[in-house]
Amino acid sequence: MKKSKKAERFMESFIRTFTRRQERANTQKEEEDGNSLEAIAVKEQKVFRYETLATATHDFNPRYKLGEGGYGPVFKGKLGDGREVAVKRLGRGSTQGKREFSNEAMLLSQVQHKNVVNLYGYCVHGDDKLLVYEYVPNESLDKLLFSKENKNGELDWKRRYDVINGVARGLLYLHEDAHTTIIHRDIKAANILLDEKWTPKIADFGLARLYPEDQTHVNTRVAGTTGYMAPEYVMHGLLSTKADVFSYGVLVLELITGQKNSSFTPRPHGQSLREWAWKLYKKGQSLEMIDPDMRPSAVADQITVCVQVGLLCTQPDPKLRPDMNRVMVILSKKSSLDELSIPGITGSTFQSSYWGESYSSSTFANASSSKASTAGSVSTSLSQSFTSSSNASTSNT
Ligand SMILES: Nc1ncnc2c1ncn2[C@@H]1O[C@H](COP(=O)(O)OP(=O)(O)OP(=O)(O)O)[C@@H](O)[C@H]1O
Secondary structure, X not given: OHHHHHHHHHHHHHHHHHHHHHHHHHHHHHHHHHHHHHHHHHHOOOEOOHHHHHHHOOOOOHHHEEEEEOOEEEEEEEOOOOOEEEEEEEOXXXXXXXHHHHHHHHHHOOOOEOOXXXXXXXXXXXXXXXXXXXXXXXXXXXXXXXXXXXXXXXXXXXXXHHHHHHHHHHHHHHHHHOOOOOOOOOOXXXXXXXXXXXXXXXXXOOHHXXXXXXXXXXXXXXXXXXXXXXXXXXXXXXXXXXXXXXXXXXXXXXXXXXXXXXXXXXXXXXXXXXXXXXXXXXXXXXXXXXXXXXXXXXXXXXXXXXXXXXXXXXXXXXXXXXXHHHHHHHHHOOOOOOOOOOOOOOOEEEEEOOOOEEEEHHHHHOOOOOOOOHHHHHHHHHHHHHHHHXXXXXXHO
């Protein structure tokens, strides 16, 4: 009896010592990783001194404030080397530790693509966390697309088509080609900036990574924006790259129609932008939905393909939405696809107020199972015919 107590004590002490050693080793490794990331960041000049940013923005002078979003104010600045920057001062909602923030910011500052706003680097100064972006001189897309005063016919079809293509390329990069899969979660016209050549740049990417989702402060912010969020994300918290595909589809329909999805007006029977677009598409009247402001520059074939893309991407079932790779393939086609039978909305059992549409609850319930709902089976045939046509086009290119 005594012997077994002794053995028990020995085992306990052995496990304690072993666990402590293991923890020490892990902490050391983490520190080494952190230090080496920090070292790389310094070497690559991703870490900015606070004083540098204060000088660049004239002490964060309100006169240099570009605006303020959900994450905090953004200031325009000019670095000593002449680069113009936008400095985003993150609000205190981010309780991330210094090293955790630096690691994430360091990873994000490796992201480089023509259609993604370049994050030059970051700075942690006491409680202040700052992100330093390339300055993108033209307005954000929403200001040009939705505000009548700003329109002046600048956003003709060619520019809109370039935005549709550019954002698709940027998203494909974030989803598949960046060192880590980045789901944006908040693709919308306000987060697309236009540079001096009207090249679209996806902004605010990766902010969800810098603000962990469990921070109640940003829950609603991180969850996205009304009207752009995929139903499976809103209703079941299912997050995948397909959530971005959905938001992208909404953006495409907005670019074609000039209508803001969330305040869509011509809705005879309370229909949403997508329902309206779908009905016109089914009647072969896609061109009737185009924004009157860009009618003179419209290219019918391209618009028809884009309407199809918008409708495919906003299908309620994420499995049936194309991924961004496939979107690129469709966009690269010169003529419209064969008629699509994009699923209608059948067997509505509840209303989704954010989107203003009714969805079949079974569509959601089966989102992650292979059992197809009524709507699902219709769209499966769509997807199949669609897959074969896109495959054909891949092999042609
Ligand atoms: N890199 C940048 N270059 C130029 N202007 C920028 C840049 N980043 C942001 N801005 C401007 O700063 C303002 C605030 O941007 P921010 O991204 O913080 O918020 P938002 O996208 O308007 O709103 P929210 O964060 O709630 O989605 C916007 O007017 C935007 O046009």
